[in-house]
Amino acid sequence: MLQLYTKCKKCRKEINFFSFASDRFKLAKDQGDAIELICENCHSKENYHVNDIKAEGNKIVNLLALFISIFGTIGIWLFIWDFLFKLTNVFAIGNLIAITIFPSSFYSIFQYSQRERIRYFNIKYYI
Numbered sequence: 260m261l262q263l264y265t266k267c268k269k270c271r272k273e274i275n276f277f278s279f280a281s282d283r284f285k286l287a288k289d290q291g292d293a294i295e296l297i298c299e300n301c302h303s304k305e306n307y308h309v310n311d312i313k314a315e316g317n318k319i320v321n322l323l324a325l326f327i328s329i330f331g332t333i334g335i336w337l338f339i340w341d342f343l344f345k346l347t348n349v350f351a352i353g354n355l356i357a358i359t360i361f362p363s364s365f366y367s368i369f370q371y372s373q374r375e376r377i378r379y380f381n382i383k384y385y386i
């Protein structure tokens with residue numbers, strides 16, 4: 260899901276909405292090439308062409324991904340902590356530490372894919 264936005268024709272404030280469309284073609288197919296949006300600031304109802312709509316990152320979704328990766332890392336550390344001192348094999352300890360990298364890399368992978376999806380939406384114009 261992408262957060263989309265455009266600027267209000269009357270007051271120039273941002274109008275935000277969410278869509279499952281991955282590009283402007285899918286957005287136009289779902290909702291027509293002119294989308295009716297109501298501005299939360301001035302309450303004016305206007306039609307906006309799909310090419311005037313842009314995708315951007317969602318702060319809440321971003322924060323959620325960050326929390327998942329932080330708590331995932333802490334969770335795994337708590338889980339392996341007891342094992343860590345019982346192990347005498349250096350390689351086994353190394354493997355355990357390697358596991359903890361997964362949740363911390365989750366956030367960077369998520370951010371990368373999110374950036375790619377936003378970029379993909381914004382570069383493809385509806386003809």
Ligand SMILES: [Zn+2]
Nearest residue numbers: 267270298301
């Ligand atoms: Zn407005």
